[in-house]
Amino acid sequence: MHIGELARRTGASAKAIRLYEEQGLLGPVPRQGVYRLYGERHLQQVLLIRQAQSVGFRLAELHPLLAGGEEPDWPELYQRLQGKRAALRAEIRRLQRLDAQLGRIGEEIHACIAGQPQADQALCAAEPAQRSALLHEA
Structure with a gap:
């Protein structure tokens, strides 16, 4: 899916999605020409980032937990949530x-x-x- 579709499905702006990508929170995003192509994993990652932000996490706090766009470090995320x-x-x-x-x-x-x-x-x-x-x- 293109960035507009990802933005629509997650409620995040295209600018925010690009920021998440720049900060390494989404992992590699393949391109087709000049267009980024996002998959289901990216969609889930953006939803997780937005949910975490809605309860007070800053992107800087999420970076060590989500860097690389792979599976989140769930035990560490849980500990930070408890904190x-x-x-x-x-x-x-x-x-x-x-x-x-x-x-x-x-x-x-x-x-x-x-x-x-x-x-x-x-x-x-x-x-x-x-x-x-x-x-x-x-």
């Missing part, structure tokens, strides 16, 4: 802590705005830098 998952879980935990902190700050600010009796008056009167220190003590 990505661990990093993602750590980021989720960090974001959850940040969300909780923002929630506490928001509640305090809302209490100050509403003039609620339970509002910490020292917190309401504090400058932003002092407010941050007071909130971190809580």
Whole structure:
């Protein structure tokens, strides 16, 4: 198949496919005159690259795993995938802590705005830098 057909079937642009080829991720691509002729193996490789990119892999990370366009190094790819998952879980935990902190700050600010009796008056009167220190003590 020609590059246009490969692009249509994979959702990758022709430019991206040429980049994958230039970086050695597709292996050798035979030519017929000036046209590249892609096979089923190339189609599967492009789909794998796009799937990996969609979950956060950069082409540079994929190169050692897919170089030469042969069968991917599945055990190594699995290990890297697990590493990505661990990093993602750590980021989720960090974001959850940040969300909780923002929630506490928001509640305090809302209490100050509403003039609620339970509002910490020292917190309401504090400058932003002092407010941050007071909130971190809580």
